[in-house]
Amino acid sequence: xxAVRDFIVDAGxxxxxxxxxxxxxxxxxxxxxxxxxxxxxxxxxxxRDDDAATFREALKRALAGEKKRxxxxxxxxxxxxxxxxxxxxxxxxxxDGAGGSGRVTGGAVRMGGAKVEDYAPKLxxxxxxxxxxxxxxxxxxxxxxxDILAAHRDKDFLRLLKLREVxxxxxxxxxxxxxxxxxxxxxxxxxxxxxxxxxxxxxxxAKAPAAQRAVKNVLDLLSHKDTRKEYLTLAVRRKVEELxxxxxxxxxxxxxxxxVHYGSGAAATRAAEENYVxxxxxxxxPTYDETIHLDMSDENARAAFAARGxxxxxxSAPKVDVSSIRAKLASKTKKPRFM
Numbered sequence: 001x002x003a004v005r006d007f008i009v010d011a012g013x014x015x016x017x018x019x020x021x022x023x024x025x026x027x028x029x030x031x032x033x034x035x036x037x038x039x040x041x042x043x044x045x046x047x048r049d050d051d052a053a054t055f056r057e058a059l060k061r062a063l064a065g066e067k068k069r070x071x072x073x074x075x076x077x078x079x080x081x082x083x084x085x086x087x088x089x090x091x092x093x094x095x096d097g098a099g100g101s102g103r104v105t106g107g108a109v110r111m112g113g114a115k116v117e118d119y120a121p122k123l124x125x126x127x128x129x130x131x132x133x134x135x136x137x138x139x140x141x142x143x144x145x146x147d148i149l150a151a152h153r154d155k156d157f158l159r160l161l162k163l164r165e166v167x168x169x170x171x172x173x174x175x176x177x178x179x180x181x182x183x184x185x186x187x188x189x190x191x192x193x194x195x196x197x198x199x200x201x202x203x204x205x206a207k208a209p210a211a212q213r214a215v216k217n218v219l220d221l222l223s224h225k226d227t228r229k230e231y232l233t234l235a236v237r238r239k240v241e242e243l244x245x246x247x248x249x250x251x252x253x254x255x256x257x258x259x260v261h262y263g264s265g266a267a268a269t270r271a272a273e274e275n276y277v278x279x280x281x282x283x284x285x286p287t288y289d290e291t292i293h294l295d296m297s298d299e300n301a302r303a304a305f306a307a308r309g310x311x312x313x314x315x316s317a318p319k320v321d322v323s324s325i326r327a328k329l330a331s332k333t334k335k336p337r338f339m
Contacts, residue, residue, distance in 0.1 A: 002029045002062065011058035013051055020045040029062050140197040145211045148194075152214035153293055157181075158235050160218055161190045166232075166239040172249050172260025174236055181232055184223055191219040213292050220286035226278050227286055233257045 005018035007029050024044060026032060035041055038059075042052050140148075151160035158165065163180045180186045197203065198212040221227045233256060240260055243249040253266030261269045278285070 004028055004031070007058065007062060008055075011054055013047070013054060017045060017047060017051075029059070032059060033063060138197060139203045140194070140205070140208065140211070142205055145198070145205055145207050148198075148211040148214055149207065149293065152218065155231060155234055155288065156238070157218050157222060157231055160214070161187070161194070163190075166236050168236070168239055168243070168259060170248065172240060172243075172252055172255075174257070174259035176232070176257075181222065181235075182228070187219065187222045191215050210292050213289065217286075217289040217292065221288065224286055229257050 004021045004026055005015065008018050008021075009015055021027075024041060026035075026041070032038070038056070042048070042055065047055050148160055151157070157163075158181060161180075166174060167176065167179055168174045176182050180190075194215050195212055198208045198215065200209055200212075221231055236257060236259060237255045240249060240252075240255050249260065252260035252262055254261045254270045256269050256273065
């Protein structure tokens with residue numbers, strides 16, 4: 001970078017111009033390269049007439065001499081050679097020969113072709129890691145799938161949906177009011193979320209489809225009033241057996257949906273259950289799907305599965321709004337207001 005004083009002296013101009021250029025903020029010749037109004041600058045400095053022409057000619061030569069020359073073929077060859085040498089050095093190759101003739105140092109990949117020992121060891125994910133990944137992704141793990149199928153096989157739907165235990169007191173009375181098992185919306189939401197975690201588009205476990213069918217079957221059974229009462233009664237009886245084994249409930253007779261009954265109440269409750277007739281006679285009640293746990297490689301199991309899928313569905317009769325009909329009939333018998 002040439003100072004403006006040296007430039008002026010070399011151009012044969014008066015040295016006192018240099019101080020004036022410095023006052024204008026021009027210290028080097030490079031500062032003049034981007035000067036927009038050179039004529040105005042020379043006028044301010046006081047360079048006029050022949051000195052101005054001499055200054056412009058000298059500046060033109062100086063700026064032209066600073067331009068970089070175009071690279072030649074030799075320069076390109078040297079650049080390629082330097083790049084190859086740098087690459088070989090990074091790979092740990094000694095020597096300057098081409099084609100990988102150099103010696104391989106520790107950890108480097110061979111230029112002449114990779115060998116077995118050059119590959120990194122293959123990584124395998126054990127079951128624990130897979131379970132952790134599935135849990136973080138919100139996908140049902142293998143243990144959860146097995147638990148769902150086991151709970152469905154045992155017909156323990158409270159355990160399958162992770163609901164609260166049977167609300168039974170020390171006398172054996174059960175109060176289902178407020179429990180999640182009798183709330184249709186709660187059951188539907190839990191089954192929906194669980195079904196999403198078992199969907200085959202997200203869960204690649206071999207038993208995930210069967211577990212998803214089990215959840216769907218539980219939703220059907222707990223959404224119907226009669227079947228919900230039936231399977232919750234099984235849950236109550238299971239709980240009563242546990243409490244009796246622990247000695248926490250003594251005596252008692254028949255066990256129903258509402259708990260343990262004593263004396264004549266037990267006989268009356270048993271008779272009422274035996275003589276019960278569902279009011280929903282037109283609609284088909286959902287049934288427990290045993291085919292979920294069958295081995296589909298067996299011909300009989302496949303036949304049972306096909307038969308269950310081919311069962312006809314009864315359509316419900318259209319509901320009639322009796323109250324609206326009565327209201328219309330009553331309105332016709334009314335007298336006009338003006339009478």
